[in-house]
Amino acid sequence: xxxxxxxxxxxxxxxxxxxxxxxxxxxxxxxxxxxxxxxxxxxxxxxxxxxxxxxxxxxxxxxxxxxxxxxxxxxxxxxxxxxxxxxxxxxxxxxxxxxxxxxxxxxxxxxxxxxxxxxxxxxxxxxxxxxxxxxxxxxxxxxxxxxxxxxxxxxxxxxxxxxxxxxxxxxxxxxxxxxxxxxxxxxxxxxxxxxxxxxxxxxxxxxxxxxxxxxxxxxxxxxxxxxxxxxxxxxxxxxxxxxxx
Numbered sequence: 001x002x003x004x005x006x007x008x009x010x011x012x013x014x015x016x017x018x019x020x021x022x023x024x025x026x027x028x029x030x031x032x033x034x035x036x037x038x039x040x041x042x043x044x045x046x047x048x049x050x051x052x053x054x055x056x057x058x059x060x061x062x063x064x065x066x067x068x069x070x071x072x073x074x075x076x077x078x079x080x081x082x083x084x085x086x087x088x089x090x091x092x093x094x095x096x097x098x099x100x101x102x103x104x105x106x107x108x109x110x111x112x113x114x115x116x117x118x119x120x121x122x123x124x125x126x127x128x129x130x131x132x133x134x135x136x137x138x139x140x141x142x143x144x145x146x147x148x149x150x151x152x153x154x155x156x157x158x159x160x161x162x163x164x165x166x167x168x169x170x171x172x173x174x175x176x177x178x179x180x181x182x183x184x185x186x187x188x189x190x191x192x193x194x195x196x197x198x199x200x201x202x203x204x205x206x207x208x209x210x211x212x213x214x215x216x217x218x219x220x221x222x223x224x225x226x227x228x229x230x231x232x233x234x235x236x237x238x239x240x241x242x243x244x245x
Contacts, residue, residue, distance in 0.1 A: 041182025045155045047190045047199065052150040054080065057141035064107025066115075074112055077144055078119035084195070085146040088127045089116060094140035095130040101140070108142055151196040157183035 038044050056077045058070055066074065081089050091112060093105055109128070116126060133140045161179050193199065216226035 037179060039176060041177065042186065044179065044181075045153050045157070045183045045186045047151050047186055047193075048154040049149055049196045049199065050152050051086075051147060052152065053145055054085075054148055054150075055143055055145040057143055058108065058112065059139055059141045060101060060104045060108050064104040064111070066108065066111050071115065074115050074144070075119060078116050078121055080148075081146050082120055084148040086149075087147050088125050089121060090127050090129055090143075090145045092143040092145070093128065093130045094133045094142070096133040097136055097140055101136075105140075105142065112142065112144070149196050151190040151193040151199060153183060153186045153190055155183065157187060 054077075056073060058066070058074065061067065078089070091109060093109060094101075097105065113123075113126060117123070131143070157180065159180060164178055219226040
């Protein structure tokens, strides 16, 4: 009995040692559990409304005036500020530049304030500040900025929580899209939205054309067709071209 017990104990110890060696050679992959992310990319990367800062760099020329391109940029920026801006229009002037460039900065700032006034921005809505220039040898622009509501994607694009290059049978059998799929599309859609409030509700109906509506009602009462008749050279109508009756 004692000899058999010793052999069994030795065999058990050998098996334990072999198991430990094999376990040391095997690279353990950490399995992360949790909820499954949404399949629809619009739910994974939703477009949300957020407060953001709009900015425009206006570069200083030798004489301090604005060329047609920069003048048009400033006009469009001022118009956007009047429509959607919050607070004040901030004009950041570069500090630490050479005296010659500094004179051009002041003249350019005066031109910008004049264009803003012509665009309907009151002087009390303009705040002048400054920022330190890191390298005076580089072009230092005037920076216009204001706060407004914008549509943006609520998640960070370019994140890859799972390595697509490693084969995982559990994940592959799901036949799901990867996490980053659709994020760029959502970002492009959000960038094209001029008024973010349109994502929340539709716009109210405009004023009706009373004259046109009254004329259509009279035609209907007389048994006539109230639709618009399109004629080319007074002979051919749109209906005949598309095969309508």
